[in-house]
Amino acid sequence: MAHADPAASPPASAVPALRLQGVSCTFVSRDAPGQRYTAVQGVDLAVGAGEFVSVVGPTGCGKSTLLNMAAGLLAPSTGSVEVFGAPLAAQPEGLNRRAGYMFQADSLMPWRTALGNVMAGLEFHGVGPAEARARAQDWLQRVGLGAFGDRYPHQLSGGMRKRTSLAQVLALDPDIILMDEPFSALDIQTRQLMENEVLALWATRPRAVLFITHDLDEAIAMSDRVVVLGAGPASHPIGEFAIDLPRPRDVAEIKATPRFHALHAAIWAVLRDEVLTGYRQQLERAA
């Protein structure tokens, strides 16, 4: 019996869902408009299909810049972004259509109900109203808001609004999820609930996740891998850590384990000086 040569035709799963290769991003400087500021430089970062990867780094080091490039919202100055092996710029309008995004700020439309908000994304993607309604209702149910579909965003708590945003993203069934500090505005208990819910939903269908956070505890508790970015300018990954904690995880419980503490100590040893540098830079700019 003939066997395929694995080197000649790698399995589809070997193609990363997302790959940033030699990526840099240079802006016109905010502090001195005549000058340019290279936020990130020479960044190589891949997220496998179904892999949960967090990026941590000091404030202002370029985490959101990386995420925006992965989303296709920002074009790299040099280097390339590939989505399941296809260059991003070659995709319609350069947007990453395989990805759903969840940002720090609420992206809900205040004039639409929770159900209307979840339906809106589906309808925008061409799903008919009846199916959009059914899928939106199903996702609201799954995030625990089945009875709240008729509420407007201002009638929902911060955690409920986050759940609605999560339903909005997951209803589109993206293969990649890009999250930029999605829970940082929540109180600690609600945040832990949301983190556990995201992990539980992710476990039912693991998608590639690129998760940006300031919070090293959150990064370790959630991820398969944590990437540490150095302080800017020209920030780039300076460390990468496989998180070998067992799943399923409860984020509060996992943080009490010796392995979690060992991982935290190892990553913090790399991150600490960068955080201090980032903080110093911020003070200098403010002076």
Ligand SMILES: Nc1ncnc2c1ncn2[C@@H]1O[C@H](COP(=O)(O)OP(=O)(O)OP(=O)(O)O)[C@@H](O)[C@H]1O
């Ligand atoms: N549109 C822009 N124009 C000019 N400079 C920018 C622009 N966007 C980002 N920057 C600069 O690039 C650097 C990286 O910004 P970015 O928001 O990616 O960092 P971050 O790590 O996400 O920050 P934080 O941790 O504070 O959220 C910062 O110094 C920022 O001021």
